[in-house]
């Protein structure tokens with residue numbers, strides 16, 4: 184059975200969060216929904232919120248090698264969460280990469296990887312939408328089973344370059360040293376990684392690349408305890424993003440009701456603020472990215488900045 188995914192359109196304008204008007208249609212765009220563009224005829228726009236699927240989030244599970252990304256993602260995968268393992272994905276999709284002998288690692292073509300991950304994510308989202316439709320799910324059902332949670336967890340030390348939400352696993356550098364030595368890494372490679380963990384290299388990168396960043400300290404936890412933290416965090420993050428998304432959709436609804444009631448589009452548009460490209464951008468969505476102002480008690484537990492191991496480098 185196919186779900187009623189709205190037809191795509193010839194309007195090629197891309198905008199951030201917002202709505203823009205083509206000749207015979209309204210285009211809804213939400214970055215919370217990551218580049219998902221939906222269309223509807225102006226005549227049908229009052230039903231627009233009915234035909235929207237819940238937002239589908241792609242969340243990076245990242246961290247210095249040895250912090251537990253593989254182990255934790257496998258634990259969640261065995262429970263039914265959607266996981267994308269980037270190392271396997273690169274091999275299976277023949278994403279080009281070059282060997283860096285000096286640093287003893289492969290350097291992947293990030294543009295090619297990003298494109299392939301985006302396509303994969305679109306496919307997974309479509310599959311989710313099918314399930315949402317055919318199982319007759321509602322928003323209340325989304326937390327009832329890992330398969331119903333519209334989240335793809337991308338596991339890799341590169342994941343935060345591919346997603347705008349990230350969870351960073353952290354481990355005390357001494358513990359990390361033991362784990363990486365046991366793995367048979369060279370002394371140089373161990374030292375390079377524990378130095379990176381001491382000075383928050385991955386975390387800082389996340390701040391450069393991601394809209395929201397959280398961290399989980401794994402050092403004195405069992406794998407099951409850390410897995411529970413990760414599950415708690417992604418469910419809370421989903422709820423929080425959904426709230427912002429619903430706010431956006433609420434505004435969409437009132438806008439479309441105005442249009443349906445016959446208010447000229449130009450008048451409707453005049454009551455909203457515009458960007459140069461004609462998009463209406465809901466500025467209150469911008470607050471979503473400000474983790475410093477985090478108020479959700481679950482998310483607050485995982486706000487970054489609690490680990491300072493920089494003195495170890497002195």
Ligand SMILES: Nc1ncnc2c1ncn2[C@@H]1O[C@H](COP(=O)(O)OP(=O)(O)O)[C@@H](O)[C@H]1O
Pocket residue numbers: 246247248249250251252253254255362401402403404405406407409
């Ligand atoms: N709380 C924990 N969370 C995750 N891994 C842990 C934890 N405690 C110990 N470990 C161990 O740390 C190692 C992490 O390795 P791995 O998952 O391959 O890391 P990465 O994928 O980040 O390189 C595993 O051997 C795992 O058993």
